[in-house]
Amino acid sequence: MxxxxxxxxxxxxxxxxxxxxxxxxxxxxxxxxxxxxxxxxxxxxxxxxxxxxxxxxxxxxxxxxxxxxxxxxxxxxxxxxxxxxxxxxxxxxxxxxxxxxxxxxxxxxxxxxxSSFGIVVKDGDSFKSVPDLKGKVIGVGTADGAEVSFARGILSSLGMQENRDFTFLTVGDGGMAAAAFTRDDISAYAASTADAAILTYRGLKLRDITPVEFLTYFxxxxxxxxxxxxxxxxxxxxxxxxxxxxxxxxxxxxxxxxxxxxxxxxxxxxxxxxxxxxxxxxxxxxxxxxxxxxxxxxxxxxxxxxxxxxxxxxxxxxxxxxxxxxxxxxxxxxxxxxx
Missing domain, CATH: 3.40.190.10 (Periplasmic binding protein-like II)
Structure with missing residues (x-):
């Protein structure tokens, strides 16, 4: 299914x-x-x-x-x-x-x-916090979705600049996002609660590395x-x-x-x-x-x-x-x- x-x-x-x-x-x-x-x-x-x-x-x-x-x-x-x-x-x-x-x-x-959004990585990967994603590709569902603004705000607060310290890649959601993780096209994904559920359902064990101060946007x-x-x-x-x-x-x-x-x-x-x-x-x-x-x-x-x-x-x-x-x-x- x-x-x-x-x-x-x-x-x-x-x-x-x-x-x-x-x-x-x-x-x-x-x-x-x-x-x-x-x-x-x-x-x-x-x-x-x-x-x-x-x-x-x-x-x-x-x-x-x-x-x-x-x-x-x-x-x-x-x-x-x-x-x-x-x-x-x-x-x-x-x-x-x-x-x-x-x-x-x-x-x-x-x-x-x-927060209903978060930055997630594969559980077995070495990334422990958002700064570890410097130089990496971060997947997003759409180019202008709410998750993009949320992730950009986190990265910007840590002094990380788009296209210099990280890159967003629009990979879609569901199976397309799972495939991007599997192929290592992306190192992290800006996910909503539903996104994370779908990826988990598809067998990917995820870990949320969103800084706690951003999680408090309840x-x-x-x-x-x-x-x-x-x-x-x-x-x-x-x-x-x-x-x-x-x-x-x-x-x-x-x-x-x-x-x-x-x-x-x-x-x-x-x-x-x-x-x-x-x-x-x-x-x-x-x-x-x-x-x-x-x-x-x-x-x-x-x-x-x-x-x-x-x-x-x-x-x-x-x-x-x-x-x-x-x-x-x-x-x-x-x-x-x-x-």
Missing amino acids: TISKRSFCLVAAAGALLLAAPLSPSSAQTLKDITFVQPSPSSINSFPIYVAISEGFFKEEGLNVRVESVNGSGPVIQALASGQAQFGRPGPGPVLNARARGVDVVFLYNMMVK GNGFAVMQSTIDKDPKLVESFGRAVVRGQEFAADPKNRDRVLADLKAGMPQENEDRDFANALFEQVLAKTIPLDASKGWGYQDPAHWDRWHKSLVETGSLKQPIPDLPKAYTNAFVETWNK
């Missing part, structure tokens, strides 16, 4: 858009119905939610969670602001842009604590409206506690078979090929492991928010700095969730 990043996305998009936790007649009267909205139809990218549903963690918190999928973080925030959903999984950039427009959305839980996490926090903090506590249990359960290797079954129950078509689903899940899971485990699941480092904020202003994504940046996120529930 040939899988490319494009075909994977098409398969995922064909998945079911709704998922409701199974309820017994006796429990249906006691559970509180809530809606969680995600930016794409993927059980793997929202794995703590789907695991918490299937393993009964939400039910134990008195919650019946329905999942709805939309197209992108913008519609996620719109669903929250309109009251159509209580919780969602947007990215940090859209959250800050929404707040700049006066939308009081709050990032509640940092799920994808590491990705999507769980968000809520400030009004929900104010009116029903117990709901926020219950939701986050179940999410933490789902994430901890999924991170334990001995639970892998059950986790993959939970994900397939949520999105059967995305998980048709078990080996590929497992490869993608491993890549996503790796991005969710906290940089500092002592802080607990969901913790948000203010310095990482400052870095995101500064980057968005410098690139023009935000027209001007947000005066109340600390109000864009909260760690108020992290300790309670992780008890």
